[in-house]
Amino acid sequence: QVHLVESGGGSVQPGESLKLSCVASGFTFGDFNMRWYRQPPGKGRELVAHISGTGAITNYADAVKGRFTISKDNAENTLYLQMNSLKAEDTAVYYCNRPTGNFWGQGTQVTVSS
Numbered sequence: 450q451v452h453l454v455e456s457g458g459g460s461v462q463p464g465e466s467l468k469l470s471c472v473a474s475g476f477t478f479g480d481f482n483m484r485w486y487r488q489p490p491g492k493g494r495e496l497v498a499h500i501s502g503t504g505a506i507t508n509y510a511d512a513v514k515g516r517f518t519i520s521k522d523n524a525e526n527t528l529y530l531q532m533n534s535l536k537a538e539d540t541a542v543y544y545c546n547r548p549t550g551n552f553w554g555q556g557t558q559v560t561v562s563s
Contacts (some may be wrong), residue, residue, distance in 0.1 A: 450475045451473075451474075451475040451476050451547060451550065451552040452473070452474045452475050453471055453472070453473050453545045453546075453547065453552060453553065453554035454471065454472045454545075454554055454555070455469060455470065455471045455543065455544065455545050455554040455555065455556060455557040456469070456470050456471075456472075456557060457469040457470050457557060458543060458557030458558045458559045459558075459559065459560070460560040460561075460562065461535055461559075461560070461561055462561070462562070462563050463535060463536055463537060463561055463562075463563055464534060464535065465535055465561075466531070466532060466533045466534075466535065467532045467535065467559060468529060468530070468531050468532070469485070469529065469530040469532070469543055469545075469557060469559075470527055470528070470529055471483075471485075471527065471528040471529075471545030471554055472525075472526060472527050473526045473527070473528065473545075473547070474526060476547075478521070478523050478526040478527075479502055479503065479523035480502050481502050481547055481549055482499065482500065482501050482502055482547075482548055482549070483499075483500055483502075483519075483521060483528045483545070483546065483547055483548075484496060484497075484498065484499045484500075484545075484546040484547075484548055485497040485498045485519060485528070485530045485543060485544070485545060485546070486543070486544045486546055487539075487541035487542065487543045487544065487559075488541055488542045488544070488556075489538070489540060489541040490540065490541070494544070495510065496510055497509070497510050497513055497517065497519075497530070497543070498510065498513065498517060498519035498530065499519070500519045500520070500521055500528070502523075503523075504520060504521050504523070507519050507520075512538070513532075513539075516532065516533050516534045516535075517530060517531065517532050517533070518530070518531040518533075519531075528545055530543065532559070535559075535561045536561060537561050537562060537563075538561075539559060539561050540559060540560050540561050540562070541558075541559060542556040542557065542558050542559075543556060543557050543558075543559055544556045
């Protein structure tokens with residue numbers, strides 16, 4: 450079955466960087482678009498970034514454009530989110546998602562605070 454496992458979250462100061470990973474299993478990773486979502490404290494889940502199956506097409510939420518980069522390694526079945534210049538408002542639980550079939554990982558906490 451489809452399984453998504455995120456890692457790489459943590460606590461950092463504003464301006465620092467983090468790289469999230471999501472290891473996928475149970476399907477042919479390169480055949481599917483993938484997404485990163487986040488859920489800030491007390492708020493709803495929001496789309497952060499989208500990538501096509503081949504990795505050729507990416508889209509970002511306006512709030513993260515120019516700071517975050519989504520990528521995928523189809524040989525390693527892994528989705529990434531490089532997050533630079535982190536801000537306090539980036540604090541959230543970050544989730545890996547396969548939109549086809551609506552599969553989700555368990556989430557990884559990112560906290561940005563001075």
